[in-house]
Amino acid sequence: MSRTSIRTDFPYEIRREDVRIPVPGGTSRAEGSGGGVPLYARVWRPVTEEPVPALLEYLPYRLTDWTAPRDQQRHPWYAGHGYASVRVDVRGHGNSGGLPGDEYDATELADGAAVVNWLAEQPWCTGDVGMFGISWGGCNALQVAALAPGPLKAVVTVCSTDDRYDNDVHYMGGSVLGVDMHAWGAAMLALSCRPPDPEHVGDEWRSTWLRRLEAVEPLVDTWLSHQTRDAYWKHGSVCEDYGAIGAAVLAVGGWHDPYRDTVLRLVRHLPADRVRGIVGPWSHQYPDRGLPPGPAIGFLQETLRWWDHHLKGAANGVMDEPLLRSWISDSHPPATVYEELPGRWVADPAWPSPHVTPVTYGFRGSPVVVDSPQQTGIDAGRFLPFGNDADLPPDQREEDAHSACFDFPVPEDGGPVEILGRPSVTLSLRTAAPTGQVIARLCDIAPDGSSTLVTRGALNFSARHGRDRAEPARIGETEGFAFELNGIGHAFAPGHRVRLAVSSTYWPWIWPRPDAAGFTLDPAGSSLTLPVRRRTEDAVVWEEPEQAEPLEVAHPASPEERRPERVVVRDVAKGEWRLEVDPKYGGTRVYPDGLEFTEDALETYTIEERGPLTARTRSDWTIRLRRPDRGWDVGVETRSEITCDAEAFHTSNEVVCREGDEVVFHRTWEKRIPRTAG
Structure with a gap:
């Protein structure tokens, strides 16, 4: 079993600072009518007088709490190896300014390109920038690369998609995904309603929060309104023009992740001198985190080789590696979790592979x-x-x-x-x-x-x-x-x-x-x-996984966290089946700076054995953020449902936000969306 080593002895000492990166305003998502919009960023830099390349991870998921434990594993590690590693919250999320919009909309991508250019202009940067991320961050890394900002020289994209319509959480084979079309739309509704943190933005947190809440719209209504692969889905789908990507791309996926086909398409369609692919046994996670199924690999070390070659000009042989390195699992009994799967790594010099018939x-x-x-x-x-x-x-x-x-x-x-x-x-x-x-x-x-x-x-x-x-x-x-x-x-x-x-x-x-x-x-x-x-004997070798010292986050137990993850209930007399899912994104956690973050979600999927029009999805979220030393206590509750008849989908969404015991925002949306193809 791969064991993750915690690294504290780096070639460079590390400094960390939080900054605000200005991006152009002037759109419906800007705050105010003039000037720029500040995006909240955390920068880890090596202590050196020499400029260094910059690495960017760009997400809507709140760097000061939601992704902070994961960020701490990798950004300081990169900084300790001679890079300015930067984590930025998307406009309208976390402690950034502006208003939330649709996923990967034109404003988000333009902001990403602007951040790349800003980083390149800093006196501590050499002018060369890399971009990396997983899931949303892996997707917008590819999409920003397709805009071709000059300083962006290399990308590492993990568990991402090149096709927003047919290889994402919305549609599969032209059919509506009942599971994540609903569940992730509901999750984003709840997550988008979280307020900025007064610890980082001061007293303006409340007015910013209320402006955001007025701008929030359920994403699922937009997604369901585009049931074929139209211009809406072509936007941001880099498969429309792979040639637009000028940066070198390391594409990484896992066989238990729904986006893994993107890796196979990227190594097929991008020039061989600018792309490499890795597909392991993993789920929707970075390959060094050690979460099942494994085995994990020394992913940070492998990406360091990528950055060193493409951003520092190191002749380290990273482009001499096979075009595609893949894990082939051996036969194994069915199970809902595997610590490690049996199997082996193989190497293919081209894709399609000469070894495959x-x-x-x-x-x-x-x-x-x-x-x-x-x-x-x-x-x-x-x-x-x-x-x-x-x-x-x-x-x-x-x-x-x-x-x-x-x-x-x-x-x-x-x-x-x-x-x-x-x-x-x-x-x-x-x-x-x-x-x-x-x-x-x-x-x-x-x-x-x-x-x-x-x-x-x-x-x-x-x-x-x-x-x-x-x-x-x-x-x-x-x-x-x-x-x-x-x-x-x-x-x-x-x-x-x-x-x-x-x-x-x-x-x-x-x-x-x-x-x-x-x-x-x-x-x-x-x-x-x-x-x-055809069976080959390939020498694919990885270093053991390592990470930076973890963030000390406490996880107090709560009754919700003892709830089963996945329960199937059958009403025999009615012929009804109900699936209840606790996604377990994080539960209750207390951060080193005193923030208490409580989160609970439950997804329910119901259908009758012979009744396709009885299909129903529901998702309930509760989020609470507290800073006892400040007397700050806010909550978000959301309910999202989809039902259908023969002619239309019917969506219902509700948001209730509180400051203490006072309701400061309450809104419901009810939509009827014709079934044109889904």
Whole structure:
């Protein structure tokens, strides 16, 4: 097992200061009518008289509390190795000025480019800047790189997306993601309503907070209003023009993260002299944090090599590394958490790889009707796993029972069947309704019958000819539906079976279509294609993970934190299934500066076995921030719901904010959004 070392002896001493970086105003998100908007920043710098390159991480998640423990692991580490490492809050969030807007909107990206230029102009900076981040920060790092600010020379993007429509938390295969379209929209509503901290902004915190609250809008209403891949989603999707990215890109992902296909596309489409890719066994986390599944790697050391080469001109061989280094997991029993997965690292000099050959498996048998009950998908696991105990999919045997399954044995007298890349399916379907979905899961079946989910994919019937349009299926006609599954590295052991399981529903990941009439699958003309990798013996070596000294944050226990992470409740008489999820983002924590931060969230997904129009999502958030020494005590409560009928989605959102016992803000939003494709 990889053990994280805590590093305190750096080549440089470190100084830290909080500053405000001015970016241009003059938009609806600026404070006031003139001048610039100050973005709150924390800068860790090496103690030296020589200028150094700067590294930027740029997020809406509040550097003084929410990401402070994670920031402390890496920013001082970079500073101790000769970089000015800078963490900045996006406009309208944390202690920055301005008003909150949509994710990755034009203002956010322009601000990011302005911060890059500001950093380059500082007397302590050489003029060369790198940008890094995970999730939101990894996404906007790519998007700012596509704006090509001159000083931005290199990027490290982790668990990010190049395609905001089809590889993010909104849509999958042209279908509405019931799980994170709702859950993350609800989370951002709650998080955007937190006030600035008077410890850092002084007495103006209250007036700034109230202005922000008046500007907040539920993001889910915007997301649901764009159900095909239109101009809204093309904005910020760097896959529209990979050539716009001038910086060198190190793309990093995990096989248990939904964004991992971005790594495969970036190493395929960016010039080989400016890109490298790493995909490990990880969840939605930095690869050095040691959160399951592992093994973790010395990620900070690997990125230091990247920065040293591209920002300092070091001839350290980082660009001599293989184009793509990937983890291939061995067969393993199903579980919702793994401390470490069995497997090995492999190296590929190009992508597509010369070591990978597509192998097609044809289906056999008579046509089969697939009309899955609506709760199929209840064992899908978390869309964005964070390393918690109930994140990953359990045994898939119940899901397989609701699906049409096609098995392909792995001979016992041979080696494992290793795959690396994106499997694909072609399914010959006769639809019973003009709308619907088809979901394909690839599973590893052990000799004892246990079923481990390997990867999956989905296709909305209306998106079969392109995500940018909605074309109803032709009822009663047999048609080929072809789509890719998410990328994976996996070795099916001898004596196991490769299973493709096909269902017509997948709640709560995929929001059900009104008809829910299923389809008939004809094995003749249907096939599974696997990216089979020839076994190679590769010398991929990582240093052990290390980080800077951690932030001393206390985590007092609370009743909410003892709540189960994931509970399935079945009302047998009613035929109703309810999934309750505690996302466990952080719970209660007390920071070294005295801030008490309490956070509780509960997501609920409900559906009846034969009632696609009974689908309902709800998310409840409670956040409290206290500084007892100041007498400061504020709270945020939000409720978010989505229901549907045959013609429309119905969203309901409510925010209540308090200062002490006084309600200072209360607003509700009720929207009806026509179902055009979702």
